[in-house]
Amino acid sequence: MPTIKDVAKLAEVSVATVSRVMNNNGYVNQNTRQRVEEAIKQLNYRPNDVARSLFKGKSKMIALFVPDIMNPFFPQLARAVEDTANKYGYLFVLCNTDNDNEKEIAYLNALLQKTIDGIILVSNTIQVDQINDINVPIIALDRKINSNIISVTVNNREGASQAVRYLKETGCKRIAHIAGPKDVSSAKQRLEGYLDEVQSEEWFTTDYIRYGNYTVKEAYQATEELLSQHPEIDGIFAANDLMGVSVLKAAKNLGFDIPNQLSVIGYDGMELSDITSPTLTTMAQPIYDIGKRAVEILIEKIENSDKEVESEQYQVQLSVKESTHERREVDE
Amino acid sequence: MPTIKDVAKLAEVSVATVSRVMNNNGYVNQNTRQRVEEAIKQLNYRPNDVARSLFKGKSKMIALFVPDIMNPFFPQLARAVEDTANKYGYLFVLCNTDNDNEKEIAYLNALLQKTIDGIILVSNTIQVDQINDINVPIIALDRKINSNIISVTVNNREGASQAVRYLKETGCKRIAHIAGPKDVSSAKQRLEGYLDEVQSEEWFTTDYIRYGNYTVKEAYQATEELLSQHPEIDGIFAANDLMGVSVLKAAKNLGFDIPNQLSVIGYDGMELSDITSPTLTTMAQPIYDIGKRAVEILIEKIENSDKEVESEQYQVQLSVKESTHERREVDE
Numbered sequence: 001m002p003t004i005k006d007v008a009k010l011a012e013v014s015v016a017t018v019s020r021v022m023n024n025n026g027y028v029n030q031n032t033r034q035r036v037e038e039a040i041k042q043l044n045y046r047p048n049d050v051a052r053s054l055f056k057g058k059s060k061m062i063a064l065f066v067p068d069i070m071n072p073f074f075p076q077l078a079r080a081v082e083d084t085a086n087k088y089g090y091l092f093v094l095c096n097t098d099n100d101n102e103k104e105i106a107y108l109n110a111l112l113q114k115t116i117d118g119i120i121l122v123s124n125t126i127q128v129d130q131i132n133d134i135n136v137p138i139i140a141l142d143r144k145i146n147s148n149i150i151s152v153t154v155n156n157r158e159g160a161s162q163a164v165r166y167l168k169e170t171g172c173k174r175i176a177h178i179a180g181p182k183d184v185s186s187a188k189q190r191l192e193g194y195l196d197e198v199q200s201e202e203w204f205t206t207d208y209i210r211y212g213n214y215t216v217k218e219a220y221q222a223t224e225e226l227l228s229q230h231p232e233i234d235g236i237f238a239a240n241d242l243m244g245v246s247v248l249k250a251a252k253n254l255g256f257d258i259p260n261q262l263s264v265i266g267y268d269g270m271e272l273s274d275i276t277s278p279t280l281t282t283m284a285q286p287i288y289d290i291g292k293r294a295v296e297i298l299i300e301k302i303e304n305s306d307k308e309v310e311s312e313q314y315q316v317q318l319s320v321k322e323s324t325h326e327r328r329e330v331d332e
Numbered sequence: 333m334p335t336i337k338d339v340a341k342l343a344e345v346s347v348a349t350v351s352r353v354m355n356n357n358g359y360v361n362q363n364t365r366q367r368v369e370e371a372i373k374q375l376n377y378r379p380n381d382v383a384r385s386l387f388k389g390k391s392k393m394i395a396l397f398v399p400d401i402m403n404p405f406f407p408q409l410a411r412a413v414e415d416t417a418n419k420y421g422y423l424f425v426l427c428n429t430d431n432d433n434e435k436e437i438a439y440l441n442a443l444l445q446k447t448i449d450g451i452i453l454v455s456n457t458i459q460v461d462q463i464n465d466i467n468v469p470i471i472a473l474d475r476k477i478n479s480n481i482i483s484v485t486v487n488n489r490e491g492a493s494q495a496v497r498y499l500k501e502t503g504c505k506r507i508a509h510i511a512g513p514k515d516v517s518s519a520k521q522r523l524e525g526y527l528d529e530v531q532s533e534e535w536f537t538t539d540y541i542r543y544g545n546y547t548v549k550e551a552y553q554a555t556e557e558l559l560s561q562h563p564e565i566d567g568i569f570a571a572n573d574l575m576g577v578s579v580l581k582a583a584k585n586l587g588f589d590i591p592n593q594l595s596v597i598g599y600d601g602m603e604l605s606d607i608t609s610p611t612l613t614t615m616a617q618p619i620y621d622i623g624k625r626a627v628e629i630l631i632e633k634i635e636n637s638d639k640e641v642e643s644e645q646y647q648v649q650l651s652v653k654e655s656t657h658e659r660r661e662v663d664e
Contacts, residue, residue, distance in 0.1 A: 002465065003444050016346060061442055069410055069426070070603075075401045082401075082428055086435075091442050093395070093425040096414055103418075110393055110423050112335050133334065216607065245607050252609060271402075275548065275577050277584060277609050 002043035011039035061091045062298060063111050064120045064141075065104060069096040071214065071242055073268050073287070074122070077142065080291025081120060088299050090117070099184075101125040108134065118298045121145065124184050137301035141294040143185050144311075150301075151311045152294040156186050159283045159316035160193025163237050163265045166281075166318055168197070170325045172235030172263055176208040176226055178219050178247055180239040187214065190239045190267060208233070212243040219243035223250035227262075234262055241266040241273045244280045248323060263324040267316070278322030286314050334375040343371035393423045394450045394630060395443050396473075397436060399457075401428040403546065403574055405600050405619070406454070409474065412623025413452060420631050422449070431516075433457040440466065450630045453477065456516045469633035473626040475517050476643075482633075483643045484626040488518050491615045491648035492525025495569050495597045498613075498650055500529070502657040504567030504595055508540040508558055510551050510579055512571040519546065522571045522599060540565070544575040551575035555582035559594075566594055573598040573605045576612045580655060595656040599648070610654030618646050 008015045013032055020028050021036040028036075039045075064081050066074040078094050085092040093116075095107045104126050111119065118137045128146050131138055140151035167175050177194045180187025191209070198204045210226050212219030219238065223246060227233060236251075238244035244266025248258060256262045258278055266273055269284025297309050320326070340347045345364055352360050353368040360368075371377075396413050398406040410426050417424040425448075427439045436458050443451065450469045460478050463470055472483035499507050509526045512519025523541070530536045542558050544551030551570065555578060559565060568583075570576035576598025580590060588594045590610055598605055601616025629641050652658070 003441075003467075006467075014348060016348060063425070069407045069414075070404075072402075072404060072407075075404075075407055078401055078428070091427075091439060093427060094401075095423075095425060096410070107423060109335075135335070135338075216603065249607055249609065271548065275581055276607065277581065 002045045004045070006043055007036065007039045007045050010043060011035040060089060061093065061116055062118045062120065062295070062302075063093050063095055063107075063116050064122070065095045065097050065107065066122045067097055067099040067124070068214075069094070071240075072270050072272050073240065073242070076270060076287050077122070077291045080288040081141075081295050084292045084295035085299075088295070090295075090299065097123065097125075099123075099125050101127070101130075105130060112136065118302045120294050120298060137298055137305070139294050139298045139301075141290065147311075150297060150309055152290050152297065152314075153311075154285050154290065154314045154316055156189035156316075157193040157196070159267065159285075160190040160237070160239075161196050162193075162316070162318060163267060163283045164194050164197035167235040167237065167263055167265060167324065170263060174203055174208070174230070174233045175235040175237060176210070176230070176233045178210055178212040178222055178226075178236060178238040178243050180212070180214045180243075182211070184214070187239055194237055212238065212246065214240055214242060216242055216246045219246035220250045223247045224254065227251060227254050227256065236262065236264050238264065238266045241268040241270045241280060241282055244282065244323075245272060245276050248276055248278070248280060258323055259325050265324055269316075269319055273319075273321065276323075281321045281324040282319050283316040284319040285316050290314055334377045336377070338375055339368065339371045339377050342375060343367040392421060393425065393448055394452065394627070394634075395425050395427055395439075395448050396452045396454070397427045397429050397439065398454045399429055399431040400546075401426070403572075404602050404604050405572065405574070408602060408619050409454070409623045412620040413473075413627050416624045416627035417631075420627070422627075422631065429455065429457075431455075431457050433459070433462075437462060444468065450634045452626050452630060469630055469637070471626050471630045471633075473622065479643075482629060482641055484622050484629065484646075485643075486617050486622065486646045486648050488521035488648075489525040489528070491599065491617075492522040492569065492571075493528050494525075494648070494650060495599060495615045496526050496529035499567040499569060499595055499597060499656070502595060506535055506540070506562070506565045507567040507569060508542070508562070508565045510542055510544040510554055510558075510568060510570040510575050512544070512546045512575075514543070516546070519571055526569055544570065544578065546572055546574060548574055548578045551578035552582045555579045556586065559583060559586050559588065568594065568596050570596065570598045573600040573602045573612060573614055576614065576655075577604060577608050580608055580610070580612060590655055591657050597656055601648075601651055605651075605653065608655075613653045613656040614651050615648040616651040617648050622646055 004015050004018050008018045018036050021033050062085055064078055082092045097104045120139050120141050122142045124143050140149045144151045144153055164175055175198055179191050210222035212222045236247050238247050247264050251262055266280045266282040269282050273280035273282050293312055300307050300309055336347050336350050340350045350368050353365050394417055396410055414424045429436045452471050452473050454474045456475050472481045476483045476485055496507055507530055511523050542554035544554045568579050570579050579596050583594055598612045598614040601614050605612035605614050625644055632639050632641055
């Protein structure tokens with residue numbers, strides 16, 4: 001498969017010259033033009049649409065930065081971003097940043113050198129002044145960066161409150177929270193949503209809040225400790241499904257009957273929540289929709305940089321499965 | 333954050349000229365050189381190591397192509413590739429190909445235009461003549477492409493046989509297989525490994541082979557049908573863990589007692605197999621090791637193209653969890 005570099009080499013000109021010949025713009029002398037055209041013919045070089053767009057200074061490629069590729073939420077989000085990008089004729093690359101700001105900056109630099117057309121960032125470590133001067137459109141997804149950066153997010157605080165209200169409505173009297181990392185905005189907002197619903201209850205104690213840090217392992221440990229110290233707990237809201245699955249597992253291993261003795265609700269609406277026994281009730285984010293909208297807005301900005309676009313916020317939806325009771329109005 | 337393009341624009345020269353100035357190679361006239369140096373100073377442009385490597389024709393970036401980012405096996409593999417790439421100072425981008433050859437070719441073209449340094453391919457759709465002429469190193473991971481392309485794989489056939497032998501040793505008398513897609517080499521080899529162990533048994537029938545196509549949904553359906561038609565089955569070997577989890581779920585929903593009535597074994601050794609109840613016995617692939625080795629070999633080739641490297645094949649390891657019996661020698 002010959003590349004533009006092979007053409008340039010054979011014709012003994014620069015890649016930029018090959019590009020000028022192919023796009024018929026800029027001055028190229030007749031002799032050089034002929035050499036390039038012969039090289040193209042000889043190598044049977046046929047740039048596809050993507051390659052052709054490169055000549056025009058557009059790479060037709062966008063990037064998505066995610067903090068943790070091992071959390072199945074992000075592959076699901078990536079799926080939506082990719083489908084939508086492809087639909088508009090864009091390729092998509094995924095960069096995993098580990099919430100590591102140095103890595104984010106290294107990726108930004110490297111990709112911008114490669115004239116990527118736009119970037120979607122899921123980040124809680126990036127600083128605004130690190131991206132202020134970047135001359136391609138940037139959209140924040142899932143986590144806000146600041147009010148100047150257009151974002152597509154969900155209403156985490158309200159979604160979390162809804163989860164806790166549902167536990168109350170179905171009869172839970174002592175509701176605990178397995179929280180995400182202290183420095184991640186989505187986790188902070190979900191904790192706030194939990195507090196909105198419980199902090200005025202006479203039974204409430206901050207000892208009911210444990211940090212699982214969005215990981216399977218830490219959530220398991222946190223739940224084991226919580227339930228051993230507080231067997232009176234009859235409802236747990238986990239700040240994501242990955243931790244919700246761990247809560248189910250830890251509670252079952254301690255002999256809790258779910259949902260008769262203990263109700264569990266997660267947050268995210270991942271496919272994962274369907275394969276556990278019992279299946280996990282969850283606050284389902286419109287994962288596909290937010291991924292899709294982020295790409296659509298990004299491409300609008302790429303193709304028309306004057307276009308005014310606005311941040312969008314979506315609602316989450318209660319998805320009742322087997323880990324909580326049906327509403328108990330009848331019993332009470 | 334100024335880029336090389338900003339420098340080129342301010343100095344009114346091409347990016348290639350800026351690069352020549354910074355690397356002090358190729359002819360640049362004195363006046364131009366001065367303009368570039370002033371622009372660099374004025375913009376406070378400081379290319380980091382990654383950017384600097386770009387000037388030298390090395391991008392210090394490698395790509396991994398995977399067929400299905402939603403299968404947790406691939407994020408786990410990507411994690412290994414990324415860690416190792418980072419260790420050697422390389423960034424890493426992930427491309428999801430959906431087993432779609434057109435998409436693979438579009439990515440190859442786009443990335444090569446961007447002077448990526450090397451590519452790791454997990455693919456069963458790419459044709460050898462599509463990559464023969466590519467002038468950066470390519471390593472096949474997890475799935476062989478052909479004997480000319482260096483590969484890092486596991487011994488799927490032997491691993492599958494081992495799984496079935498374990499089911500036999502623990503007392504299973506009627507062993508079925510939930511297979512992966514017919515056109516994926518790893519799935520074909522695992523089916524062959526199953527057949528090696530069962531096809532001479534008098535109880536064997538091809539009706540014990542059902543296709544779950546490496547997906548949760550199809551594996552669930554296949555298991556439901558299989559067990560409804562053949563309640564005599566007492567062991568199932570699923571060709572990957574994703575399907576193994578579905579087998580557990582379908583069998584439990586049909587009232588099968590696992591492992592007393594039915595033993596289930598998966599293949600892959602994903603973290604997923606730890607969160608189910610019961611946990612899933614599996615043939616654990618050295619996922620991290622194969623990802624790591626693929627990168628190490630790739631970087632050896634990138635940094636020393638004359639280096640002779642060889643394909644490597646790894647063994648899988650039985651990991652006994654709760655979905656199978658302990659060996660029953662004592663009972664028999």
